[in-house]
Amino acid sequence: MEEKVGEIWHRFITRAADTHYPKATVTLASVSRTAGIMFRALGGDGALQVRASNAMEHYARRTFLQRIAGSNQHIELAWRDEEALILPSEIDYFPESRLNRDLYLWLAALAVAEVSDESTWFSRNQQFTLQTIERFPGIRSRYERLVEAHLSQRCNIDKLPDDEAAQEQAICQALRNPGSVQQLPHANKAPQPVPLWLHPFPPVPHPGITRNDEDEQHEKGETLNLNDDKRRKSERTEKPESQDKGLITIRMENLFGWGEFIKLDRSSDDEDDLESAASAAQDMEVISISQDSKPSSGALRFDLDLPAADNDDLVLSDGILLPEWNYKKHELRADYCRLLPMIAANATACELPSHLRTTAKKLRAQFQQLAPARIWQHSQQEGSEIDLDAFLRFSGDRAAGQVAAFDGLYRDLRAGKRDLACLLLADLSLSTDSWVNDHMRVIDVIRDALFLFAESLSATGDRFSMYGFSSRKRDPIRYHQLKSFDESYTSHIRGRINEIKPGYYTRMGAAIRHSSQLLKEQPASRRLLLILTDGKPNDLDQYEGRYGIEDTRQAIHEARQLGLQPFCVTIDTKAAEYLPHIFGNSSFVVIHKPSQLPKELPLLYATLTS
Numbered sequence: 001m002e003e004k005v006g007e008i009w010h011r012f013i014t015r016a017a018d019t020h021y022p023k024a025t026v027t028l029a030s031v032s033r034t035a036g037i038m039f040r041a042l043g044g045d046g047a048l049q050v051r052a053s054n055a056m057e058h059y060a061r062r063t064f065l066q067r068i069a070g071s072n073q074h075i076e077l078a079w080r081d082e083e084a085l086i087l088p089s090e091i092d093y094f095p096e097s098r099l100n101r102d103l104y105l106w107l108a109a110l111a112v113a114e115v116s117d118e119s120t121w122f123s124r125n126q127q128f129t130l131q132t133i134e135r136f137p138g139i140r141s142r143y144e145r146l147v148e149a150h151l152s153q154r155c156n157i158d159k160l161p162d163d164e165a166a167q168e169q170a171i172c173q174a175l176r177n178p179g180s181v182q183q184l185p186h187a188n189k190a191p192q193p194v195p196l197w198l199h200p201f202p203p204v205p206h207p208g209i210t211r212n213d214e215d216e217q218h219e220k221g222e223t224l225n226l227n228d229d230k231r232r233k234s235e236r237t238e239k240p241e242s243q244d245k246g247l248i249t250i251r252m253e254n255l256f257g258w259g260e261f262i263k264l265d266r267s268s269d270d271e272d273d274l275e276s277a278a279s280a281a282q283d284m285e286v287i288s289i290s291q292d293s294k295p296s297s298g299a300l301r302f303d304l305d306l307p308a309a310d311n312d313d314l315v316l317s318d319g320i321l322l323p324e325w326n327y328k329k330h331e332l333r334a335d336y337c338r339l340l341p342m343i344a345a346n347a348t349a350c351e352l353p354s355h356l357r358t359t360a361k362k363l364r365a366q367f368q369q370l371a372p373a374r375i376w377q378h379s380q381q382e383g384s385e386i387d388l389d390a391f392l393r394f395s396g397d398r399a400a401g402q403v404a405a406f407d408g409l410y411r412d413l414r415a416g417k418r419d420l421a422c423l424l425l426a427d428l429s430l431s432t433d434s435w436v437n438d439h440m441r442v443i444d445v446i447r448d449a450l451f452l453f454a455e456s457l458s459a460t461g462d463r464f465s466m467y468g469f470s471s472r473k474r475d476p477i478r479y480h481q482l483k484s485f486d487e488s489y490t491s492h493i494r495g496r497i498n499e500i501k502p503g504y505y506t507r508m509g510a511a512i513r514h515s516s517q518l519l520k521e522q523p524a525s526r527r528l529l530l531i532l533t534d535g536k537p538n539d540l541d542q543y544e545g546r547y548g549i550e551d552t553r554q555a556i557h558e559a560r561q562l563g564l565q566p567f568c569v570t571i572d573t574k575a576a577e578y579l580p581h582i583f584g585n586s587s588f589v590v591i592h593k594p595s596q597l598p599k600e601l602p603l604l605y606a607t608l609t610s
Contacts, residue, residue, distance in 0.1 A: 150195065
């Protein structure tokens with residue numbers, strides 16, 4: 001009975017204290033594409049991706065009912081950093097969904113503005129608002145609607161203490177007339193949050209939080225990804241001295257909250273429950289990280305199973321030094337990366353897998369139609385027939401007394417040639433070890449795609465080569481030779497394709513630069529650089545995030561300057577967030593059903609080269 005009464009009371013008091021409008025909720029997932037396009041169209045950084053923010057405690061005054069219900073303690077605000085445009089995961093502040101959607105678009109436009117970081121958050125947000133309205137007058141009416149709707153929901157000034165009332169009055173005036181108030185009056189309580197403004201103190205990543213070489217050596221077992229796209233605040237802390245399981249020696253009635261216990265870790269030899277760990281991580285405002293030498297039986301991001309050296313590929317050279325673009329300093333670091341050319345040492349010749357033979361036969365028949373038809377070559381020094389036109393000209397010149405040469409009196413029926421070359425660069429990173437369905441992994445799909453791609457191009461006679469790559473920081477970047485331009489497609493090449501396996505990470509810029517140099521040397525008027533990947537550029541060091549995206553973008557720009565045609569084929573469902581910035585809007589395609597990649601890739605090549 002007590003539980004039933006408590007449940008009814010909790011439901012009643014929560015609803016009574018709630019000031020949000022769930023029925024009018026607008027989620028970031030439904031507007032992220034529109035908000036991203038608007039942000040970039042208004043001049044925002046095209047490299048920034050749209051991400052969801054995490055709820056943070058605002059410490060402002062709450063109503064009596066809210067204190068009883070324990071609600072309205074957290075709020076999601078928007079901000080912008082070097083990596084992403086962070087917006088609330090959902091907005092339900094207003095009773096009309098139209099206003100909630102307008103707030104998303106207003107925040108995206110507000111994030112475009114630039115002001116001095118030396119100003120206070122109160123003054124800075126007013127300057128943001130003024131800049132946005134002055135630069136884009138059409139958005140003023142939307143802002144005014146949002147201000148009126150928001151002001152009607154803020155605290156009643158008459159019921160506040162004098163210091164808080166002065167503070168609230170200043171905020172309301174700043175919302176109505178941006179720039180009219182220079183300073184925010186001091187008060188003992190934090191001011192009520194302003195959802196129409198950007199975050200007053202955006203969280204920044206701790207400079208010491210990086211993933212080192214030792215981290216992945218201790219990760220074993222099951223992994224679980226947190227796919228909510230939220231940006232979380234983190235900090236580096238020391239490992240608790242005790243390695244034993246903790247024992248609570250105080251009375252349980254004194255236990256007010258788990259946040260009061262500092263440096264109390266969950267021992268790494270405990271039985272891991274990843275679902276519980278993931279749920280806890282999603283609820284935490286700040287994630288503290290410490291370094292430990294003990295292995296864990298589970299991980300929330302990935303595990304890394306490194307191949308033994310005896311089973312590794314054969315290294316072809318000591319390495320090739322390549323530059324890398326540092327977008328923060330706007331400079332190309334010379335000889336910063338080392339690329340290691342490799343080839344499968346134990347690959348044995350094999351036939352095409354049986355499950356691909358029917359499809360390969362159909363593709364070969366289609367691609368044979370792309371091969372140039374046999375045409376007559378005139379004015380040849382030798383051939384199967386006399387060239388009558390050339391012979392008549394020769395006879396006429398001779399009868400007129402002119403000296404005529406005997407060269408070029410024949411014609412011959414010869415096959416034409418397509419003046420193009422293609423290099424296929426395949427991503428063989430660790431992420432390709434994930435499963436696309438109950439029967440195939442990503443690496444299996446890529447392997448089948450390479451098989452059918454090679455079978456199709458061999459039918460046209462086009463010059464092509466295939467390489468794979470993965471990386472482990474900037475040294476080494478493994479570059480696997482599957483087929484060079486000088487090699488014919490044989491059963492031995494099929495053996496190399498059959499031996500591909502998931503590698504490490506995706507330092508894409510260096511692999512693209514080396515591939516561009518190989519393709520540049522081919523004597524063809526049209527040279528296609530085809531990149532096959534399942535995710536965005538990343539690595540263990542600073543290459544994660546925007547750094548890798550900007551370096552890859554610069555590598556693509558360099559390839560175009562060499563006269564090459566880069567094109568990306570990906571199965572990453574989130575590729576639309578970053579590929580337009582790297583390749584442009586018309587130089588990539590997303591295969592939404594990965595299992596169809598083997599069939600789609602050859603047909604895509606036919607479309608690109610028709």
